[in-house]
Amino acid sequence: MNFLLHRHLAARDTGDAVAGLGAMLPDLWRMAHRRVRPRPVETRPEDLTAPLRELQLGIEHHLEADAWFHRHPVFIEGEQSLNEAFGAVGLRAPKIGLFAHPLWELAIDGALVARQGTETIVAALGQVRRKAPADLMLELARLHAPAVLRDETTHAFSARLEDLLDRLEEGSWIAGYCNGPGLAARLEGIRRRIGLAPLEHRDRQLLANAAGDALARAPAALDALLAVKPPASAWPDAD
Numbered sequence: 001m002n003f004l005l006h007r008h009l010a011a012r013d014t015g016d017a018v019a020g021l022g023a024m025l026p027d028l029w030r031m032a033h034r035r036v037r038p039r040p041v042e043t044r045p046e047d048l049t050a051p052l053r054e055l056q057l058g059i060e061h062h063l064e065a066d067a068w069f070h071r072h073p074v075f076i077e078g079e080q081s082l083n084e085a086f087g088a089v090g091l092r093a094p095k096i097g098l099f100a101h102p103l104w105e106l107a108i109d110g111a112l113v114a115r116q117g118t119e120t121i122v123a124a125l126g127q128v129r130r131k132a133p134a135d136l137m138l139e140l141a142r143l144h145a146p147a148v149l150r151d152e153t154t155h156a157f158s159a160r161l162e163d164l165l166d167r168l169e170e171g172s173w174i175a176g177y178c179n180g181p182g183l184a185a186r187l188e189g190i191r192r193r194i195g196l197a198p199l200e201h202r203d204r205q206l207l208a209n210a211a212g213d214a215l216a217r218a219p220a221a222l223d224a225l226l227a228v229k230p231p232a233s234a235w236p237d238a239d
Contacts, residue, residue: 001027001102001105001109002069002106003026003027003109004113005105005112005222006023006024006058006065009061014057017124018055019054019058020124022140023065024058025059025141026059028161028165029145032160033145034194039144039145041143056140064230065230068230072225075104079100079104081214082103082210082214089209091207092202092203096207099187103183103187103210106177106186107215107218109177110178111218111219111222113175113178129169138154142154180209180210180212180213183212
């Protein structure tokens with residue numbers, strides 16, 4: 001769920017802020033509807049309008065960057081450390097081990113937010129949303145998930161996606177990535193979406209502590225990730 005890092009990497013590697021927004025979409029689509037995911041599309045890139053091509057470029061960057069990122073030693077080691085920390089402190093929540101992966105992603109996003117500043121990220125999101133409004137993002141989602149986004153589903157999905165983007169642009173959600181309780185709250189949201197019970201108070205506090213420890217390690221991991229461009233021939237060299 002590191003969509004802020006995806007936005008930064010895609011915008012950096014393509015030189016295109018709209019592609020940066022597109023790189024956020026795989027995570028945001030899944031939050032709006034769990035079955036809307038990137039899939040091969042039949043429409044040729046040249047048949048898409050310019051903003052749709054840019055958003056699609058961001059989605060492709062997301063998928064290739066994920067494949068690289070999840071094999072990177074700093075990700076593997078960070079996820080492993082969190083798993084060990086969960087066991088060491090006695091977290092009892094069901095299936096908690098599954099959440100070391102997204103928590104480490106969130107912590108690295110938190111390091112990025114702390115470095116760039118919430119206001120800077122929020123301002124950038126506001127600018128790019130005016131270039132690629134929600135109806136374009138919905139049009140692209142329909143190309144990827146036509147069987148899911150039928151009439152009755154489309155309205156709810158579109159409203160949910162726009163609400164997510166509004167909440168990001170409001171700023172408090174992004175600011176919450178910079179502290180342990182904020183990351184624990186984001187992780188609880190993920191747990192709720194897949195039908196798991198809320199955390200007990202004790203586990204919530206232990207999770208917030210583990211998230212705070214992850215945030216302390218995340219800047220070094222972020223530096224390692226930013227030092228290398230994800231391998232992909234599609235990205236133009238952008239200074």
